[in-house]
Amino acid sequence: MGIKDWLGGDKFKELLGRDKKKDEYREALKEAVSDGKLDTEELKNLEDLRKELDVSSAAEDRTVMRREIYNEAVQAVRKEGEFTATDAHDLNKIQKFLALRDDQVEQTKWNLARLRVLTEIRQGNYPTVAPSNVALRGVQLEAEEAAHYTVAVELFDQSMTRGNDGVAIVWGVPYETGAARIHGIPESGAKPVGEGNVIVTNRRLVLKTGNRMASVKYGREAQVFFYGDGIRLAKTVGNTLLKFKSGSEETGEIVAELVSAFMR
Numbered sequence: 144m145g146i147k148d149w150l151g152g153d154k155f156k157e158l159l160g161r162d163k164k165k166d167e168y169r170e171a172l173k174e175a176v177s178d179g180k181l182d183t184e185e186l187k188n189l190e191d192l193r194k195e196l197d198v199s200s201a202a203e204d205r206t207v208m209r210r211e212i213y214n215e216a217v218q219a220v221r222k223e224g225e226f227t228a229t230d231a232h233d234l235n236k237i238q239k240f241l242a243l244r245d246d247q248v249e250q251t252k253w254n255l256a257r258l259r260v261l262t263e264i265r266q267g268n269y270p271t272v273a274p275s276n277v278a279l280r281g282v283q284l285e286a287e288e289a290a291h292y293t294v295a296v297e298l299f300d301q302s303m304t305r306g307n308d309g310v311a312i313v314w315g316v317p318y319e320t321g322a323a324r325i326h327g328i329p330e331s332g333a334k335p336v337g338e339g340n341v342i343v344t345n346r347r348l349v350l351k352t353g354n355r356m357a358s359v360k361y362g363r364e365a366q367v368f369f370y371g372d373g374i375r376l377a378k379t380v381g382n383t384l385l386k387f388k389s390g391s392e393e394t395g396e397i398v399a400e401l402v403s404a405f406m407r
Contacts, residue, residue: 294341
């Protein structure tokens with residue numbers, strides 16, 4: 144006995160028609176948020192369509208579709224390469240309309256927060272690290288030196304890059320937005336040597352591993368190379384690779400933009 148026989152022909156057609164109506168409403172909702180916004184007119188049109196189709200609201204949709212629709216709105220914002228207070232307001236409005244809790248979109252909001260930091264940096268507003276931050280414990284800052292960002296890293300020793308040199312941050316030359324994003328650190332064959340924290344200050348790039356510290360002062364001789372997922376510090380022999388433990392796509396851009404801003 145097939146499902147049509149079990150349900151009865153008319154009942155099956157009714158369920159099929161209901162699913163088609165839900166799909167139509169979902170597609171209309173996707174289209175409405177495709178620009179990362181949901182204005183008053185769009186809300187009214189969606190409600191009118193919902194009543195016309197006689198389907199439940201988006202908030203009552205128990206499928207994963209709500210999160211997928213929210214993520215489509217987020218991607219529309221991310222394509223712009225920045226995340227403003229207005230964007231945050233618009234996405235919060237969409238999240239509320241879809242009845243998504245913060246914990247249901249936690250990772251997405253975490254990534255958006257980093258995109259907001261990156262947007263502020265590009266506008267000349269640099270973040271600061273609180274003196275109480277554990278990463279600064281034991282770090283002696285120089286006079287008029289301020290810590291602006293810190294990120295946890297894995298350390299590797301790499302003898303050669305095999306041509307994968309990354310993007311150099313050069314004194315007096317502005318960083319080209321997105322340049323490092325397309326490169327991945329040359330991790331193949333590298334030897335793991337521990338973990339630590341990279342601290343970006345307005346004077347130098349500090350590497351803290353346990354109670355030990357090393358730093359590269361910004362200047363014409365500094366050899367710092369960036370990748371989408373880490374940093375390479377050239378040594379007299381070989382290289383030290385610093386792979387970001389953060390999974391955010393924006394981390395590499397944040398650190399590269401900051402170092403470039405201070406490397407002048």
